[in-house]
Amino acid sequence: FAGNGEPTAAPEFPQAIAGAVALRDELAPNSKIAVLSNGTRADRPEVHDALMMVDDNILKLDTVDPAFIQLLDQPVGPYDVEHQIETFASFDGHVIIQTIFLTGEYQGKPIDNTGEEYVAPWLAVLERIRPQEATIYTVARETPVAGLAKAAPEALDAIAARVRALGIPCQVSY
Structure with a gap:
């Protein structure tokens, strides 16, 4: 999860991560999920919890x-x-x-x-x-x-x- 814009700014970011993790676990359990973030929303409990779910929590x-x-x-x-x-x-x-x-x-x-x-x-x-x-x-x-x-x-x-x-x-x- 990265690109033009801050991924954690998406209102449904926690749900998107939970969904991605569930799909990964079901379909490709050896795959990694990464998020590249500027970290400015990482203090929000729901964003923090979602970032804890990913394999690579990359903060700038x-x-x-x-x-x-x-x-x-x-x-x-x-x-x-x-x-x-x-x-x-x-x-x-x-x-x-x-x-x-x-x-x-x-x-x-x-x-x-x-x-x-x-x-x-x-x-x-x-x-x-x-x-x-x-x-x-x-x-x-x-x-x-x-x-x-x-x-x-x-x-x-x-x-x-x-x-x-x-x-x-x-x-x-x-």
Whole structure:
């Protein structure tokens, strides 16, 4: 469950997940069900419960720096990083954290969340959340705005090594 839009925003999301799980169990019990979400509704009990039912509960956490979040993600409405972290930790490890690392410039401001000022706090948050896995990636195609670029493979590899040193498996996509 992913795509253009937030899957957990669908009014029938919990019922859709329950139905998908029932069908999977009946027809393809070895198949996995995954949800990729920005996590902003994961604190709602019905959404939380539905995400606990899927095999891969993938929640986005692009940074833990509020100013960077406002610049990069531009959330609609209030966005409380600490609340998101607490919500993600409430899954007791039944969560995969997905994070994009990139460089470049946006609105005349430099963008680079591969530096220590962003990576160290993000790693500290991963320790709090204790996800079953982290997946890190960089831009793979043309971005919606000009000026953003891929993070260097060496930077991604160095970040992944630090995640693994915490005992958290880490997948990297270049």
